[in-house]
Amino acid sequence: MSEDQVTVRRAVEADEAALLGIELTAWDASSGFPSLTPADRTSFFTERSGPEAHLVAEEDGVVLGYIRLQDKYTFPEGSGVLSVNGLAVAEKARGRGIGSILLTAVTDEAGRRGAHKISLHVHATNAAARRLYERHGYVVEGTHPREFLIEGAYVDSLDLAKYI
Template sequence: MPEISTPPACRVRPATLLDEAALGELDRATWSTLHAVMPRPQPPYAPFFDDRHRPEHFLVAETQDAAGGSRPAGYLRLVAPTPLACNSHVRQIQGLAVADRARGRGVARALLRAAFAAARDEGANRMTLRVLGHNTPARALYESEGFVVEGVLPGEFFLDGRYVDDVLMGRPLAP
C-alpha cells in the first residue's frame, strides 16, 4: 500500500513488527469504556500482535515529536470480516485508536481514508464497522466519512453500570 500523507504532520503506513511496543502502549493508554468492551488491560500485558492480530492488519499514523522524530499517534485494524469467499468484497474496521496528544488533528480521518484506499487496492467495494452507541464523537466522524447506520443491537453490552447499544455501520467504497 502506498504511504498516505494527510494531514501534513501525519503519515499513514502499514504496521511492522517493530511497532509492537509502541502500539501496545498506545492501546493501553487509549483504553476507555467509550469504545472498549474488554476489561482494562492489566500487567503482565499480552502482546499487541498475535495470530489473529498480525502487523499486516494494521495501519499506523505517525506524527512528529518535539525532537523532530516520528512516533505512532494512532492505529486502525482493517480485516476481512469472515474467511468466506462470498464475503471477500468487504473489509471491516475492527479497532481505531488515536493518542490523546494527537486528537483533533485529523489523525483518525487520515487513518480512515488510508483504510478506504487499502481496501480498494485489495479489491473490496464495501467497508463495515461496529461502534458503541454512546460513542458520539466516533459516530460523528464515521458519518462524516460516509458511513450510515445499518443496524443496532440494543443493550448488547453492559458497561459502567448501564446497557449500551452495538451500532453496525457501513459504506460503499466507490472511488
C-alpha cells in the same frame, strides 16, 4: 487540520511497544471494553491480528494511532467486505484529524483490494467516533439494543458500513 507531517504506513513488529502504549490508554467505557485492556496486558499484536492487519499514523517517527483492517469473511462469497476491527489515536494527538487520515487510508486500501464495503461496530455512546464515521460516509445498518453491560450500564451496539 494541519497534518502535513503525518504519514500512514503498514505496521511492523517494531511498532509493538508504541501500539501497546496507545491501546492501554485509548479506550474507556464509552468507546471500548475495559476487560480487553487490563493494565497487565503485555502484547498488542496477536496471532490473528498481526502487523499486516494494521496501518499506523506516524509523525516525526512517533506512532500516534492505528487502524485494523481485516477480511470480514473467510469464504469467497464474502470477500468484498472488509472490517475495521479497531481504530485508536493517542489521547494527546486527538482532534487533529489523525483518525480521519487513517479512515481515508483504509478506504484507499479497500479500493485497491477490490472491496465494495467496509463494516464496523461502534458503541452508541461513542459520540466522537460516530461523528467521524458519519463524516466519512458510514451509515447505520443496524442497532443491537442493550448489547453490552459496561461498568453497570447497558450500551447499544451499532453496525456501520460504508459502500465503495
